[in-house]
Amino acid sequence: MKFRAKIVDAACLNHFTRVSAMIAKLAKTCTLRISPQKLNFILSDKVASGGVSMWCELEQENFFREFQMEGVSAENNAIYLELMSENLSRALKTAQNARALKIKLTNKHFPCLTVSIELLSVSSSSRIVTHDIPVKVIPRKLWKDLQEPTVPVSDVSIYLPVLKTMKSIVEKMKNISNHLIIEANLSGELNLKIETELVCVTTHFKDLGNPPSASEDASRDRDPEQMAEVHIDIRKLLQFLAGQQVNPTKAVCNIVSNKIVHFDLLHEDVSLQYFIPAFS
Amino acid sequence: MLKCGMSGSQVKVFGKAIQALSRISDELWLDPSEKGLALRSVNSCRSAYGCVLFSPVFFQHYQWSTSVKVNENDSTISNLNCKLGMKSILPIFRCLNSLERNVEKCKIFTSSDLCKVVIQFFCRHGIRRTHNVCFQESQPLQVIFEKNMCSNTLIIQPRVLAEAVVLFTSSQEEVTLAVTPLSVCLKSSSDEPMGLTNSVYSEMFVGPDEFDFFQIGVDTEITFCFKELKGMLTFSEATHAPIAIHFDFPGKPMALSIDDMLLEANFILATLADEPSRASSPQSLCLSQKQKRSNLMCSTNNSSKTGKNATSKAPGCILRKAAPKRLYPNETQIDIPALENCGSPIMKRVNEDISEVPESSVSDTEAAPGSSYLRKFSCMFFGAVSSDQRQHFNHPFDSLATASDSEEDMNNGSSSTF
Numbered sequence: 001m002k003f004r005a006k007i008v009d010a011a012c013l014n015h016f017t018r019v020s021a022m023i024a025k026l027a028k029t030c031t032l033r034i035s036p037q038k039l040n041f042i043l044s045d046k047v048a049s050g051g052v053s054m055w056c057e058l059e060q061e062n063f064f065r066e067f068q069m070e071g072v073s074a075e076n077n078a079i080y081l082e083l084m085s086e087n088l089s090r091a092l093k094t095a096q097n098a099r100a101l102k103i104k105l106t107n108k109h110f111p112c113l114t115v116s117i118e119l120l121s122v123s124s125s126s127r128i129v130t131h132d133i134p135v136k137v138i139p140r141k142l143w144k145d146l147q148e149p150t151v152p153v154s155d156v157s158i159y160l161p162v163l164k165t166m167k168s169i170v171e172k173m174k175n176i177s178n179h180l181i182i183e184a185n186l187s188g189e190l191n192l193k194i195e196t197e198l199v200c201v202t203t204h205f206k207d208l209g210n211p212p213s214a215s216e217d218a219s220r221d222r223d224p225e226q227m228a229e230v231h232i233d234i235r236k237l238l239q240f241l242a243g244q245q246v247n248p249t250k251a252v253c254n255i256v257s258n259k260i261v262h263f264d265l266l267h268e269d270v271s272l273q274y275f276i277p278a279f280s
Numbered sequence: 281m282l283k284c285g286m287s288g289s290q291v292k293v294f295g296k297a298i299q300a301l302s303r304i305s306d307e308l309w310l311d312p313s314e315k316g317l318a319l320r321s322v323n324s325c326r327s328a329y330g331c332v333l334f335s336p337v338f339f340q341h342y343q344w345s346t347s348v349k350v351n352e353n354d355s356t357i358s359n360l361n362c363k364l365g366m367k368s369i370l371p372i373f374r375c376l377n378s379l380e381r382n383v384e385k386c387k388i389f390t391s392s393d394l395c396k397v398v399i400q401f402f403c404r405h406g407i408r409r410t411h412n413v414c415f416q417e418s419q420p421l422q423v424i425f426e427k428n429m430c431s432n433t434l435i436i437q438p439r440v441l442a443e444a445v446v447l448f449t450s451s452q453e454e455v456t457l458a459v460t461p462l463s464v465c466l467k468s469s470s471d472e473p474m475g476l477t478n479s480v481y482s483e484m485f486v487g488p489d490e491f492d493f494f495q496i497g498v499d500t501e502i503t504f505c506f507k508e509l510k511g512m513l514t515f516s517e518a519t520h521a522p523i524a525i526h527f528d529f530p531g532k533p534m535a536l537s538i539d540d541m542l543l544e545a546n547f548i549l550a551t552l553a554d555e556p557s558r559a560s561s562p563q564s565l566c567l568s569q570k571q572k573r574s575n576l577m578c579s580t581n582n583s584s585k586t587g588k589n590a591t592s593k594a595p596g597c598i599l600r601k602a603a604p605k606r607l608y609p610n611e612t613q614i615d616i617p618a619l620e621n622c623g624s625p626i627m628k629r630v631n632e633d634i635s636e637v638p639e640s641s642v643s644d645t646e647a648a649p650g651s652s653y654l655r656k657f658s659c660m661f662f663g664a665v666s667s668d669q670r671q672h673f674n675h676p677f678d679s680l681a682t683a684s685d686s687e688e689d690m691n692n693g694s695s696s697t698f
Contacts, residue, residue, distance in 0.1 A: 084478070087480045090449070090480070091480065091482070094446060094447055094482075108481075112481075121440075121486075121487075121490060122490075125486075125487030125488075125489050125490065126487075127484055127485060127486055127487070127490075128484070128485040129447060129482070129483070129484045129485075130482065130483050130484075131447070131480050131481070131482045132480060132481040132482075133480050134478055134479075134480070
């Protein structure tokens with residue numbers, strides 16, 4: 001198994017750093033999948049994550065000037081590594097004014113992702129910074145749990161409001177109850193509701209717009225005013241929103257009534273999918 | 281005995297010094313002398329010592345005097361032996377930025393009769409805040425360390441060091457500084473054997489031209505406590521002065537110092553002693569100094585006149601390069617209030633490790649029988665005040681802490697005393 005890649009462009013480096021910071025906020029431990037064309041950050045829906053799952057995908061050629069990898073075997077040309085997301089994020093943050101950044105898979109007593117940074121400094125000599133991030137290589141038999149999740153057929157698909165606004169509202173609602181109801185319809189209306197014995201709080205977002213739906217029949221049959229709702233743990237939604245430091249290029253929310261809510265975001269050229277299951 | 285005053289911006293620097301010293305210990309000595317006001321602090325494991333000396337010109341006014349106690353036969357001249365708890369004094373110098381803005385004048389005065397230090401802030405709008413802090417009578421400890429005799433000296437701008445320090449997480453306990461005439465490397469060091477740790481290993485290479493002064497006499501790698509380095513760094517950012525690092529071989533203490541016209545700060549840190557017979561093993565802190573301390577305690581209780589005649593059994597502590605020994609705290613035969621387990625995680629590991637290293641041949645004769653350490657920090661402090669201070673000049677690498685008795689003692693040596 002081999003992996004080496006190099007970033008030389010400052011904008012690409014900053015973007016990659018932002019992506020890794022976002023992943024660090026979304027998942028403490030995650031899987032990095034390296035394949036010839038793509039890099040994926042994966043969180044699978046195990047009990048440990050509370051049923052939440054995440055799939056983040058980026059095209060390697062948008063970031064790396066050089067990229068070479070050799071997977072486990074020719075038929076299974078991929079590498080799956082488990083790591084603490086915070087470690088990668090912190091290492092990348094030290095590369096603020098780097099001339100070049102190299103990442104490679106190494107084995108120094110144990111498998112590591114080694115990040116080497118050549119920093120520009122005021123004087124003529126450059127500084128070399130190296131971080132060895134310990135990783136665990138995931139064996140092939142576990143790969144089936146880490147595949148791209150199938151996007152469920154949703155009852156309603158709607159564009160999200162400005163995430164920062166949504167986050168500050170959800171933060172305040174968290175103080176009232178952990179049980180949040182998200183509902184939306186095909187008329188561009190989204191509601192966030194908290195209901196307790198003493199008080200009910202609802203925030204209404206209007207005129208959000210709905211993306212063109214995949215299956216025409218389903219949307220024609222459905223009453224545009226009818227709300228599809230899902231009951232979720234508010235903390236999971238808050239964790240998702242906390243990871244979004246920048247407003248995404250595109251943000252869609254798909255609701256499968258009483259089953260799952262699926263967020264599909266695009267940050268420039270990086271796609272992020274986040275699934276929060278309903279309370280069982 | 282002490283009376284001084286400073287302006288709002290000087291209070292900020294003063295407060296930063298206290299904050300930096302708080303990283304070393306929970307206690308602070310206020311030690312005024314004709315050289316200025318020194319703030320001193322030693323950690324409980326005796327592996328780190330900090331001293332910030334504010335010269336009289338730092339203050340708006342500075343007055344100091346010794347008190348003379350007259351007994352039947354003689355009179356003893358004693359300094360202000362003032363030890364303050366960090367818990368009492370740190371909150372007073374909290375929010376330094378707002379202190380700098382609001383405080384017009386700050387007065388600090390004491391008198392040993394009352395065992396109280398009074399800190400008064402004269403703030404804007406006619407507000408006056410007075411803090412009375414009780415102190416414990418305790419003679420300050422000093423360290424004599426010949427930093428100019430070190431073979432390696434680096435002087436660096438705090439900004440560069442800050443950029444290096446950012447690489448490491450706050451949970452990082454120790455860092456290693458590795459130098460050759462061509463490069464300097466700061467890297468994380470781990471006390472766990474390789475393979476068991478889950479933490480990131482980081483290192484940064486800095487070229488010689490980033491240093492204001494670069495003199496490497498001997499290639500070396502020294503490991504020391506990260507927390508104390510950070511403490512010194514935050515203080516240096518307040519003074520905008522470059523930091524000098526003086527060091528030698530592993531085991532010998534290192535000094536971090538800042539020297540400008542108004543103040544002189546020195547942090548002397550123990551470094552991990554390298555044990556050639558054991559390539560990698562967990563270290564323990566050297567607490568054999570407990571034994572040594574008995575000498576110190578005796579000598580500090582003597583008055584300055586007899587101080588010089590105090591026991592000179594052990595020429596002090598010593599940079600042990602000998603094979604490690606295990607520490608059995610119960611075996612020390614001293615009945616001074618023994619130092620409690622300083623609570624450092626490093627300490628706890630001592631008792632779990634099995635030492636395969638043979639008995640050492642140590643220079644001092646006071647080792648408890650049958651004790652053995654593993655790799656340890658050598659403690660550079662605390663030994664008896666020898667009867668002839670001139671001895672020390674011949675052994676520049678011996679480090680001693682002497683109780684700062686009176687001006688007499690201080691005028692006698694030309695070795696740098698902090």
